[in-house]
Amino acid sequence: MTTPPTLSPIEIRRIILSQSYRAHVGHIGSELSVVEILAALYGGAMHIPSPEDPDRDRLVLSKGHAALALYACLALRGWIPMEQLNTFTGDDTLLGVHPEKALRGVDFCSGSLGHGLSIGAGAALAARLQGSKRRVFVLVSDAECNEGSLWEGVMFAAQHKLSNLVVLVDLNGQQAFGYTRDVLDLSPLAARWQAFGWHAQEVPGHDPAAIQAAIQSCSSPAPHVIIARTTFGKGVSFMENLIKWHYWPLSEAEYQQAMAEIEAAA
Amino acid sequence: MRSAFVRTLVELASRDERILLLTGDLGYLALEPFIEAYPSRFFNCGVAEQNMAGMATGLAEAGFIPFIYSIVNFSVMRPFEFIRNGAVLHNLPVRVVGVGGGMAYGTNGATHYGLEDIALMRTQPTMTVIAPADRDQTGPALRATWNLPGPVFYRLGKDDRALVPGLEGRFEEGGLQVVRRGSDLTLLAAGSTAFETVRAADLLAEKGLEAQVVVVSQLNPTPPGLRALLAPFKLALTVEAHYITGGLGSLAAEVIADAGLGTRLVRCGVHSLPDGRTGSQAYLFHRHGMDGGSVAQAALSALQKGSLNAA
Numbered sequence: 001m002t003t004p005p006t007l008s009p010i011e012i013r014r015i016i017l018s019q020s021y022r023a024h025v026g027h028i029g030s031e032l033s034v035v036e037i038l039a040a041l042y043g044g045a046m047h048i049p050s051p052e053d054p055d056r057d058r059l060v061l062s063k064g065h066a067a068l069a070l071y072a073c074l075a076l077r078g079w080i081p082m083e084q085l086n087t088f089t090g091d092d093t094l095l096g097v098h099p100e101k102a103l104r105g106v107d108f109c110s111g112s113l114g115h116g117l118s119i120g121a122g123a124a125l126a127a128r129l130q131g132s133k134r135r136v137f138v139l140v141s142d143a144e145c146n147e148g149s150l151w152e153g154v155m156f157a158a159q160h161k162l163s164n165l166v167v168l169v170d171l172n173g174q175q176a177f178g179y180t181r182d183v184l185d186l187s188p189l190a191a192r193w194q195a196f197g198w199h200a201q202e203v204p205g206h207d208p209a210a211i212q213a214a215i216q217s218c219s220s221p222a223p224h225v226i227i228a229r230t231t232f233g234k235g236v237s238f239m240e241n242l243i244k245w246h247y248w249p250l251s252e253a254e255y256q257q258a259m260a261e262i263e264a265a266a
Numbered sequence: 267m268r269s270a271f272v273r274t275l276v277e278l279a280s281r282d283e284r285i286l287l288l289t290g291d292l293g294y295l296a297l298e299p300f301i302e303a304y305p306s307r308f309f310n311c312g313v314a315e316q317n318m319a320g321m322a323t324g325l326a327e328a329g330f331i332p333f334i335y336s337i338v339n340f341s342v343m344r345p346f347e348f349i350r351n352g353a354v355l356h357n358l359p360v361r362v363v364g365v366g367g368g369m370a371y372g373t374n375g376a377t378h379y380g381l382e383d384i385a386l387m388r389t390q391p392t393m394t395v396i397a398p399a400d401r402d403q404t405g406p407a408l409r410a411t412w413n414l415p416g417p418v419f420y421r422l423g424k425d426d427r428a429l430v431p432g433l434e435g436r437f438e439e440g441g442l443q444v445v446r447r448g449s450d451l452t453l454l455a456a457g458s459t460a461f462e463t464v465r466a467a468d469l470l471a472e473k474g475l476e477a478q479v480v481v482v483s484q485l486n487p488t489p490p491g492l493r494a495l496l497a498p499f500k501l502a503l504t505v506e507a508h509y510i511t512g513g514l515g516s517l518a519a520e521v522i523a524d525a526g527l528g529t530r531l532v533r534c535g536v537h538s539l540p541d542g543r544t545g546s547q548a549y550l551f552h553r554h555g556m557d558g559g560s561v562a563q564a565a566l567s568a569l570q571k572g573s574l575n576a577a
Binding site for chain 1: 286306307309311312314316317318319320321322323324325326327328329330332347348351352355356
């Protein structure tokens with residue numbers, strides 16, 4: 001068996017900061033929040049011999065606004081050229097703010113919250129009907145659990161025991177116009193998924209090894225949810241848990257400071 | 267129409283294992299033949315149409331041809347964004363089946379009308395929109411389109427009795443069927459109004475006017491032959507159980523304007539918001555000017571030929 005690839009969270013953060021600074025766009029806090037989750041998935045947890053392999057594991061990045069973190073993983077895995085990252089949000093690019101299937105390595109278009117779990121449930125059902133061992137991963141935001149359609153998918157997956165479906169919730173406690181506890185409080189989130197018949201685990205969301213271990217332990221007949229406790233804006237002190245970093249781009253001084261903090265943590 | 271559709275689907279499913287059937291908890295006394303033949307290829311998704319449409323994306327991406335079934339407002343309007351971002355944006359062979367297009371669920375009232383479903387689906391570039399006109403055309407329409415590479419919307423009526431004279435179950439390339447020839451004006455009908463539209467032509471014939479009647483069973487993409495069927499006429503009427511905006515009337519208007527034809531267009535269909543008064547499909551067709559008599563009168567008025575009832 002070949003050694004699974006590992007992805008460096010530091011390298012993903014470097015790409016997120018440098019490309020969002022270059023492109024002068026926001027969503028940085030949401031992207032930094034999922035770095036270790038995606039590093040765990042693309043750094044070993046997902047079985048992807050090539051992005052064209054029909055029997056590869058699938059990912060639905062249902063919180064599509066974190067696409068830059070995904071693009072970083074695709075480039076680090078060598079599926080898109082590193083230079084292509086420099087087209088992020090430019091004219092004629094395949095690397096928009098939200099992912100498009102036309103880009104190599106992207107399994108599904110996303111960007112509208114509440115869609116991804118349904119797509120993932122269909123993909124997981126397809127794998128079962130085809131007798132395939134492939135798995136389907138869906139990365140949702142915590143605020144996305146506000147969407148009623150998400151719970152439609154939760155019910156279907158439990159009813160049909162889609163044990164090849166793994167949902168990861170980025171529990172950063174923050175949404176587009178407030179903190180989740182103030183907008184629509186989701187707690188106790190794991191208990192809610194469990195009540196719907198899911199196998200639920202909570203993990204520290206910035207520990208790729210813990211996330212990979214949680215994925216490895218997904219063997220029950222029920223579908224699986226891994227609630228990853230994360231920090232919005234993780235790794236950049238002035239961004240952490242501040243709503244403005246859902247939107248704001250970086251100034252030059254902020255960029256220098258953010259990069260310095262990332263490098264110091266390396 | 268539903269029975270013919272399901273019968274044909276069972277036949278196709280026996281030849282192609284990719285076909286799956288999903289329902290949003292509807293289809294009692296309609297879907298059973300499929301369920302009995304292929305229980306492992308049928309899924310009742312519950313009253314959860316958004317999830318059903320989203321799942322169809324995941325299934326089709328993996329190589330299946332999922333048919334998702336509900337009443338038209340629940341299969342099109344409720345999950346429309348899921349269809350747009352899923353089947354359409356990924357250009358996947360998802361089949362959206364909407365039963366009760368127009369006012370087929372008459373007495374159920376306005377929440378159960380489908381008066382804007384064609385308009386919505388017709389805006390989507392990869393979406394083929396098929397509206398069979400009667401029971402006998404349903405099977406041929408499905409056989410001709412089920413294996414298209416992109417998404418398809420099937421808009422079904424409920425009437426199994428009224429067969430459109432002259433149609434004889436034909437579904438021709440592009441979905442245009444001339445069911446009556448005439449040179450004075452042309453009538454275009456979509457779906458459940460086709461039967462009444464032929465009746466309008468009969469009434470006009472009694473007044474000495476010969477109308478060409480075209481059953482338009484494909485509303486997207488625009489049937490290539492439509493221009494040639496409109497071009498010879500100074501007057502065309504469209505008849506549809508749909509708001510006059512966005513459906514067959516708009517399709518004909520676009521063809522006429524794009525080609526610079528001199529054809530005048532009268533759109534028969536639902537002109538205003540339903541006001542709460544409901545009833546059978548026949549009653550509603552009359553009330554909204556889509557029955558044979560109303561359509562014939564609209565043609566006479568446009569031609570300034572007086573009243574249908576005048577001696």
